Amino acid sequence: MMIRAMAMLIGDRLVRLAPVDLVIVVFYFVLVLAIGFYLKGRSNTGEDFFLAGREMTAWIAGLSFLSANLGALELMGWAAASYQYGILAAHWYWIGAIPAMLFLGLVMMPFYYISKTHSVPGYLKLRFGEASRALSAISFAFMTVLMSGINMYAMALVMKVVLGWDINFSIWISSITVAVYVTLGGLRSAIFNEVLQFILIWAGALLIPILGLIEAGGWKALQLKVAQNASVEYTHLWSTLGSFKDNPMGIHWTGIVFGLGFVISFAYWTTDFLVVQRVLAAKDLRAAKMAPIIGAAFKMFVPFIVILPGLLGLAVLPMKLTGEAAAVASGGHSYNEVLPLMLARYCGPGLLGLGITALIAGFMSGMAGNVSAFSTVWTYDIYKALIKKKATDAHYVLMGRWSTILGVLISIGTAYLVMQFLSIMDYVQALFSFFVAPLFGTVILGMLWKRATAAGGFWGLLAGTVSSIGMWAWVRHYPSALRYVALSSNARDMAENMYRGLWSWIICVVVTVAVSLVTTPKPESELVGLVYGATEIPTEAQVPVYHKPAFWAVVVAIVFIALNIIFW
Amino acid sequence: MRSDGTISIWFFIGISLLVNGVLIFGAGLYQLSHPPAAKVVLYDLHASIWWGAILLIVGLIYCIRYHPNRA
Numbered sequence: 001m002m003i004r005a006m007a008m009l010i011g012d013r014l015v016r017l018a019p020v021d022l023v024i025v026v027f028y029f030v031l032v033l034a035i036g037f038y039l040k041g042r043s044n045t046g047e048d049f050f051l052a053g054r055e056m057t058a059w060i061a062g063l064s065f066l067s068a069n070l071g072a073l074e075l076m077g078w079a080a081a082s083y084q085y086g087i088l089a090a091h092w093y094w095i096g097a098i099p100a101m102l103f104l105g106l107v108m109m110p111f112y113y114i115s116k117t118h119s120v121p122g123y124l125k126l127r128f129g130e131a132s133r134a135l136s137a138i139s140f141a142f143m144t145v146l147m148s149g150i151n152m153y154a155m156a157l158v159m160k161v162v163l164g165w166d167i168n169f170s171i172w173i174s175s176i177t178v179a180v181y182v183t184l185g186g187l188r189s190a191i192f193n194e195v196l197q198f199i200l201i202w203a204g205a206l207l208i209p210i211l212g213l214i215e216a217g218g219w220k221a222l223q224l225k226v227a228q229n230a231s232v233e234y235t236h237l238w239s240t241l242g243s244f245k246d247n248p249m250g251i252h253w254t255g256i257v258f259g260l261g262f263v264i265s266f267a268y269w270t271t272d273f274l275v276v277q278r279v280l281a282a283k284d285l286r287a288a289k290m291a292p293i294i295g296a297a298f299k300m301f302v303p304f305i306v307i308l309p310g311l312l313g314l315a316v317l318p319m320k321l322t323g324e325a326a327a328v329a330s331g332g333h334s335y336n337e338v339l340p341l342m343l344a345r346y347c348g349p350g351l352l353g354l355g356i357t358a359l360i361a362g363f364m365s366g367m368a369g370n371v372s373a374f375s376t377v378w379t380y381d382i383y384k385a386l387i388k389k390k391a392t393d394a395h396y397v398l399m400g401r402w403s404t405i406l407g408v409l410i411s412i413g414t415a416y417l418v419m420q421f422l423s424i425m426d427y428v429q430a431l432f433s434f435f436v437a438p439l440f441g442t443v444i445l446g447m448l449w450k451r452a453t454a455a456g457g458f459w460g461l462l463a464g465t466v467s468s469i470g471m472w473a474w475v476r477h478y479p480s481a482l483r484y485v486a487l488s489s490n491a492r493d494m495a496e497n498m499y500r501g502l503w504s505w506i507i508c509v510v511v512t513v514a515v516s517l518v519t520t521p522k523p524e525s526e527l528v529g530l531v532y533g534a535t536e537i538p539t540e541a542q543v544p545v546y547h548k549p550a551f552w553a554v555v556v557a558i559v560f561i562a563l564n565i566i567f568w
Numbered sequence: 569m570r571s572d573g574t575i576s577i578w579f580f581i582g583i584s585l586l587v588n589g590v591l592i593f594g595a596g597l598y599q600l601s602h603p604p605a606a607k608v609v610l611y612d613l614h615a616s617i618w619w620g621a622i623l624l625i626v627g628l629i630y631c632i633r634y635h636p637n638r639a
Contacts, residue, residue: 020591023591027587027588031580192577199585200588211613214613346608347608348608350594350620351615353592354592
């Protein structure tokens with residue numbers, strides 16, 4: 001929706017770059033390419049190319065884990081959402097991320113790491129067999145490149161709207177750059193650049209909330225201005241969630257807690273290979289457990305550069321931003337432009353270039369994450385598993401390089417397809433969500449329940465996915481069905497997604513349990529390293545308490561609870 | 569990340585912050601001597617100068633701390 005609106009709004013650019021801004025943007029491209037060329041000689045084996053040699057420190061794996069998710073669409077989209085819905089958008093950064101990231105680090109990482117799997121579908125193969133892996137791998141590979149294409153088109157459109165750059169120029173320059181550095185250096189290059197991009201995103205975006213708070217007169221004054229310009233509910237996180245009608249998002253607290261906080265969040269952060277791949281590259285189990293906890297610590301503060309600018313936009317921007325249709329009709333600005341508008345408001349030459357670089361870095365980190373994950377799943381879980389089972393390691397590395405290029409080319413093709421048929425985007429984004437929630441049900445039962453069988457895993461995953469598609473189609477054809485799927489006819493799109501995810505997860509779990517109880521489980525000896533109760537997790541008794549992942553997870557959890565109480 | 573003598577990612581980050589800091593700090597100084605006709609909001613705080621200086625100093629520290637010759 002955001003992209004369609006911007007496509008219609010293309011006209012005058014929002015900002016003009018000075019020569020110093022262009023130098024900063026060009027320097028960024030030169031540096032990421034230089035890193036790719038520098039790492040070219042260090043990706044000769046499969047372990048190097050697909051898992052970065054499994055030698056990343058907790059800090060690098062943790063920042064990369066977060067950066068792969070911190071795309072510019074994420075930045076601009078959630079800034080727009082906070083202008084539109086208020087601080088409720090912060091739920092996607094707090095309850096919608098932190099508990100799941102801590103759970104990944106403390107509970108799930110040992111099984112991913114000890115099993116020595118190279119991917120999430122690879123874990124399913126070890127735990128449930130080839131059929132579950134094939135279903136998961138094919139759906140993930142297909143959806144990942146399609147999403148990458150959509151993001152690519154979105155980036156090109158943002159550059160067109162904000163800077164007036166030609167769409168073809170933006171698509172090809174960014175794609176070629178990502179293709180070059182990932183093809184040359186594999187996952188190591190993607191991770192290095194993601195850490196760089198993470199730092200640049202903060203360096204470029206942090207000034208907006210700092211200067212915004214100075215202009216608004218501090219948090220209390222900001223709350224008053226937001227209450228005047230919008231509503232007092234816009235700065236409260238939980239107190240308006242007692243009813244679907246009481247908050248601008250049209251959502252109930254059960255949808256946030258169970259749909260977002262449990263199913264959607266846990267599904268994305270613990271089973272989406274795009275992010276999990278970064279943690280699998282950690283150098284040892286402690287680093288693998290610490291990485292998501294470090295990611296969670298930084299994730300808690302992302303609302304400062306995403307949600308706060310949206311609220312500040314409500315308080316200080318002289319114009320009223322509107323929905324897409326109204327913006328097109330009036331020639332005004334839409335919600336989606338709030339972040340670039342705030343950037344242009346405070347940033348002069350130099351700072352503007354850094355802010356634009358932050359947006360480009362966000363797009364490229366997301367794109368690199370998609371193509372490197374696609375390359376691994378294609379090579380190991382589709383090509384090696386289904387097409388060419390026995391070949392040399394060098395052959396699979398070569399296939400990894402070619403599939404990176406193939407992934408980028410399919411993404412470019414998708415970008416042009418979306419340009420012609422904008423409605424494709426809504427369908428692909430919905431399709432992506434169909435697979436995530438049921439996959440979490442399958443993986444979590446596989447890790448925590450020894451009795452889960454191969455047949456149970458496969459049929460549960462299939463039933464959850466099909467039921468999710470069925471609910472989506474039901475509401476599209478009969479809008480009145482929304483009151484059954486989302487428990488209220490007042491529910492909006494986001495609430496519908498939350499509940500659909502919750503139901504499909506429950507269906508996946510029920511089917512997995514039912515089928516498992518009537519089929520034969522694997523002997524326990526085959527579950528070692530894969531399942532809780534059959535796996536000996538290395539203890540950390542000798543390590544000082546401040547080196548233990550559990551200690552830092554508790555610290556993060558305390559800050560997380562405090563933030564929710566402060567902004568209640 | 570440099571146990572085998574390779575360049576640390578933090579060195580690359582230091583370079584990036586240092587170069588950006590120099591450019592932004594320089595642009596801020598230029599604006600001080602040649603004030604633009606259309607000023608950004610809170611122009612008087614001269615964010616380019618202090619933010620550029622912060623990036624420059626942090627970048628410099630990282631470049632020195634993680635310089636390949638110190639491995």
